Amino acid sequence: MVNPVPAFPAERRRIRVSTSGEDVLLRLCLIALGLFLVVGLVLPIYTLLSKGVQDADGNFVGLQNFVRYFNEPRVSVVFFNSLRISILSTIITLTIAGVYAFALTHSRMPGRGFFRAVALMPLLTPSLLPGIALIYLFGTQGFFREALFGHSLYGPIGIVMGEVFFTFPIALMIVLTSLLTIDRRLYEAATTLRAGRVRTFFTVTLPAMRFGLSAAFFAVFTKVFTDFGVPITVGGAFPVLATDLYQKVIGGFDFQMGAVVGILLFIPAAIAFLIGHLLQRGRSAGIDGSAVIYIPEKSRGRDIACFAFCAAVALAILGILLMAVLGSLFKLWPYNLGLSLSSYNFTEHESSGWGAYRNSLKLAGGTALFGTALIFFGAYLLERMPGAGWMRAVLGFLCMVPLAMPGMVLGLSYIFFFNNPSNPLGGIYGTMTILILSTVVHLYTVPHLTALTALKQLDPGLEAVGSSLKVSRFVTFGRVILPVSLPTILRIASYLFMNSMTTISALVFLYSANTKVATISVLLLNDNAMLGPAAAMSVLIVATSAGVVSLQWLLMQGLLRRTGAWRGRET
Amino acid sequence: MTTSKLRARLRMFCAGLMVSGTTVFGAAQAEELTVYGAMAKGHFAELIAAFQAQEPDLKINQLLDSNGPIIARLLAEEANPRADVILGASVPGLVMLEERGMLEPYAPKGLDQIKDRFRDRRSDPPHWVGTDAWASAVCFNTAEGERLGVAEPQSWQDLTKPEYKGMITMPNPNSSATGLLAIVGWIAILGEDEAWEYMDALHENVSQYVHSGSKPCRMSAAGEVVIGISYPAPGVKAINDGVPLTVIIPEEGVGSEVEGVAIVRGARNPDAARRLADFAASLEAHEIHNQYYALVGREGVSNPVPNYPEGEEEALVDIDFYWVAENRDRILAEWQERYGRKDEPK
Numbered sequence: 001m002v003n004p005v006p007a008f009p010a011e012r013r014r015i016r017v018s019t020s021g022e023d024v025l026l027r028l029c030l031i032a033l034g035l036f037l038v039v040g041l042v043l044p045i046y047t048l049l050s051k052g053v054q055d056a057d058g059n060f061v062g063l064q065n066f067v068r069y070f071n072e073p074r075v076s077v078v079f080f081n082s083l084r085i086s087i088l089s090t091i092i093t094l095t096i097a098g099v100y101a102f103a104l105t106h107s108r109m110p111g112r113g114f115f116r117a118v119a120l121m122p123l124l125t126p127s128l129l130p131g132i133a134l135i136y137l138f139g140t141q142g143f144f145r146e147a148l149f150g151h152s153l154y155g156p157i158g159i160v161m162g163e164v165f166f167t168f169p170i171a172l173m174i175v176l177t178s179l180l181t182i183d184r185r186l187y188e189a190a191t192t193l194r195a196g197r198v199r200t201f202f203t204v205t206l207p208a209m210r211f212g213l214s215a216a217f218f219a220v221f222t223k224v225f226t227d228f229g230v231p232i233t234v235g236g237a238f239p240v241l242a243t244d245l246y247q248k249v250i251g252g253f254d255f256q257m258g259a260v261v262g263i264l265l266f267i268p269a270a271i272a273f274l275i276g277h278l279l280q281r282g283r284s285a286g287i288d289g290s291a292v293i294y295i296p297e298k299s300r301g302r303d304i305a306c307f308a309f310c311a312a313v314a315l316a317i318l319g320i321l322l323m324a325v326l327g328s329l330f331k332l333w334p335y336n337l338g339l340s341l342s343s344y345n346f347t348e349h350e351s352s353g354w355g356a357y358r359n360s361l362k363l364a365g366g367t368a369l370f371g372t373a374l375i376f377f378g379a380y381l382l383e384r385m386p387g388a389g390w391m392r393a394v395l396g397f398l399c400m401v402p403l404a405m406p407g408m409v410l411g412l413s414y415i416f417f418f419n420n421p422s423n424p425l426g427g428i429y430g431t432m433t434i435l436i437l438s439t440v441v442h443l444y445t446v447p448h449l450t451a452l453t454a455l456k457q458l459d460p461g462l463e464a465v466g467s468s469l470k471v472s473r474f475v476t477f478g479r480v481i482l483p484v485s486l487p488t489i490l491r492i493a494s495y496l497f498m499n500s501m502t503t504i505s506a507l508v509f510l511y512s513a514n515t516k517v518a519t520i521s522v523l524l525l526n527d528n529a530m531l532g533p534a535a536a537m538s539v540l541i542v543a544t545s546a547g548v549v550s551l552q553w554l555l556m557q558g559l560l561r562r563t564g565a566w567r568g569r570e571t
Numbered sequence: 572m573t574t575s576k577l578r579a580r581l582r583m584f585c586a587g588l589m590v591s592g593t594t595v596f597g598a599a600q601a602e603e604l605t606v607y608g609a610m611a612k613g614h615f616a617e618l619i620a621a622f623q624a625q626e627p628d629l630k631i632n633q634l635l636d637s638n639g640p641i642i643a644r645l646l647a648e649e650a651n652p653r654a655d656v657i658l659g660a661s662v663p664g665l666v667m668l669e670e671r672g673m674l675e676p677y678a679p680k681g682l683d684q685i686k687d688r689f690r691d692r693r694s695d696p697p698h699w700v701g702t703d704a705w706a707s708a709v710c711f712n713t714a715e716g717e718r719l720g721v722a723e724p725q726s727w728q729d730l731t732k733p734e735y736k737g738m739i740t741m742p743n744p745n746s747s748a749t750g751l752l753a754i755v756g757w758i759a760i761l762g763e764d765e766a767w768e769y770m771d772a773l774h775e776n777v778s779q780y781v782h783s784g785s786k787p788c789r790m791s792a793a794g795e796v797v798i799g800i801s802y803p804a805p806g807v808k809a810i811n812d813g814v815p816l817t818v819i820i821p822e823e824g825v826g827s828e829v830e831g832v833a834i835v836r837g838a839r840n841p842d843a844a845r846r847l848a849d850f851a852a853s854l855e856a857h858e859i860h861n862q863y864y865a866l867v868g869r870e871g872v873s874n875p876v877p878n879y880p881e882g883e884e885e886a887l888v889d890i891d892f893y894w895v896a897e898n899r900d901r902i903l904a905e906w907q908e909r910y911g912r913k914d915e916p917k
Contacts, residue, residue, distance in 0.1 A: 528805075529793060
């Protein structure tokens with residue numbers, strides 16, 4: 001795109017590379033990324049956090065609000081509820097996702113493509129959907145309520161079930177990416193050195209998974225810790241921090257307390273981030289540019305075990321989805337189980353009718369387009385740009401912050417920041433643009449990690465080779481990095497599309513009279529216990545996302561055939 | 572080759588920006604009105620449709636949510652209001668907005684026809700005008716009651732009987748005007764100290780406090796719980812849909828509350844906002860209010876609502892909403908202290 005123009009005449013050129021025009025341009029790009037993160041993340045958060053140390057009239061009151069919050073009775077119960085639920089859900093999710101990912105990449109069981117597709121299906125759903133489906137399955141009137149042996153779904157049981165369903169594909173995506181990059185020759189070497197299967201697993205497979213697992217742990221833990229979609233549907237009388245925040249802000253109009261709870265939500269997320277970071281530091285150099293994809297050997301016993309495990313997981317996922325579809329078709333659950341399409345007549349159930357669905361399409365399209373370009377190029381700058389170390393470190397940290405950022409807090413902070421009359425950007429408040437901006441920022445981290453993981457696998461020597469051939473980094477980016485990463489880019493685009501279709505929390509305060517989206521519809525319908533129409537709108541969201549992901553899958557197959565040939569076969 | 576590919580990408584991206592730009596700015600031609608609604612969905616839709624029929628050229632942006640979120644949103648937007656007019660917010664919420672100086676006083680046409688109880692009495696012209704009143708009620712699922720062998724409760728006191736343990740839901744007063752109304756009703760009936768004692772006993776039977784005011788009744792209609800403390804409208808609808816449900820007006824009486832229309836100070840379209848306020852106070856609109864609520868703001872409009880529980884009007888206990896607005900924070904803090912954080916269920 002850009003031809004390099006040396007900034008200085010040849011005779012003044014120093015040995016340091018950083019003086020070239022190309023590097024200046026790269027730094028400008030980095031600054032632009034920084035500006036985006038400052039406007040979209042840092043300033044709004046600052047505005048909100050400052051509310052945490054102000055009273056309702058804006059006077060500075062120091063930590064008084066925190067003291068007030070901790071003086072509320074049994075506050076630690078809520079905090080530890082959140083912590084327990086998050087740790088339990090994360091461990092269960094990671095165990096299932098780890099085994100599942102291993103089965104997908106290290107076995108020759110039949111139906112691997114099918115299992116992978118099914119496993120990613122929860123990405124198509126708003127986090128309210130598992131809650132709604134679980135009510136049909138295990139609620140007081142649920143079809144399988146006896147399966148809980150008299151325990152109530154509403155509370156920790158429901159939350160953990162819903163969260164595991166909801167976060168499973170996030171963990172799987174990250175672990176899978178790290179497993180796919182193991183060099184086949186490492187296994188060949190292990191065999192040559194007569195290492196047994198178990199030893200190979202612990203010396204080759206597990207170390208390669210470590211970065212993926214730690215990244216996944218961080219991602220899942222914070223996702224559960226900050227999610228409110230599942231607890232709001234099946235949490236019952238079991239308070240967690242996210243629903244407490246929702247209650248404080250939406251219910252009590254208490255923005256100061258909301259800011260306080262928001263800050264409390266940050267702390268464990270930040271700790272999870274640091275642990276993930278430390279684990280990652282011990283990681284080996286990774287894969288060089290000539291990595292060869294691993295093809296597992298035949299082993300009947302392993303394949304049968306893998307198949308049984310994956311089939312059970314896939315059945316659970318499909319069961320929840322099918323229950324939602326069925327639920328949307330019941331005439332009057334639980335008293336008339338005849339089927340009808342009346343729940344899909346949205347104009348009758350919701351003031352915005354089908355308009356909410358159309359708005360969701362706009363939001364998802366805009367986020368996928370704008371977000372993918374920004375996030376991938378941003379990750380490239382952070383991972384592969386020379387110099388500017390401190391700036392890259394700061395931006396790298398900022399890119400991780402959205403994952404620890406409860407969507408509710410982000411949405412609230414946007415109101416305070418963008419709806420301030422003195423803000424020159426105030427014009428975007430109440431428009432689709434602010435929804436897209438908030439969604440890109442809210443979803444930033446996971447695709448950023450995906451892009452980083454993929455970029456880390458590319459030989460660091462690629463640019464060196466490029467510059468020895470006297471081509472600019474931008475040319476190397478366009479000719480080598482981009483084509484090789486196209487599968488990752490597609491994955492990011494469809495991730496963004498699906499998540500924009502399904503996200504709620506950041507939008508709940510930002511949607512306006514003209515820009516109400518489908519997930520908000522689901523939330524409002526569920527708030528009013530209109531389970532059928534809520535299920536119907538969720539199903540519509542899933543169907544749309546499924547259409548997009550099928551398209552991505554088709555494109556991906558074609559692409560891998562053309563661009564993946566150099567690295568052997570991909571599953 | 573790469574350069575052209577990148578250019579194509581860039582062009583696509585710019586085109587995307589332009590498209591989103593036109594959808595954002597292109598529609599600003601006709602006169603607009605932004606309405607924030609906090610009333611029942613059918614009621615709101617019918618009012619807006621009737622108003623639109625009068626004003627075919629007006630572009631009406633509508634946002635409907637529960638009372639709590641609407642008030643929270645108005646407060647958050649205080650510095651830079653986006654709404655022109657509020658329709659159907661509960662009066663304690665409106666009083667709170669008024670006291671923060673966020674409402675524009677206006678006397679809609681036909682104000683003299685509005686009952687005294689249904690208008691802002693502290694100011695002339697009034698900051699808000701009531702459209703209708705609603706009251707607490709208890710929804711009881713008869714099929715579930717029969718299955719579990721419990722009788723239909725007749726009074727608020729009945730709800731504290733041990734046989735109903737874990738069978739009752741109630742709206743969280745922090746988010747729901749319905750929840751707050753039930754509590755101030757008990758305070759009006761029993762006196763404040765006894766009301767808290769009553770709630771302590773009731774708390775033993777409550778399985779969960781939910782977010783929205785209609786949800787307890789709908790949950791009871793879906794058989795998720797047996798009893799929902801709510802208001803009549805969702806129960807009446809469920810009965811008409813064929814659910815085995817009854818709507819009970821407890822013997823001791825029920826608190827009632829007015830919801831109304833108000834114009835936002837700093838509204839961007841004050842003219843259209845005034846016209847909607849005129850409309851909401853008109854006879855035509857009151858006939859619509861009357862299809863959903865037995866008690867409406869205008870004198871002489873009182874047709875019976877089909878399937879509405881009988882005896883509501885006699886059971887109404889008048890609530891002083893200025894007292895509620897003044898004591899709201901204190902009541903909610905006390906409630907939160909006592910019941911806000913149920914211990915982990917065993």
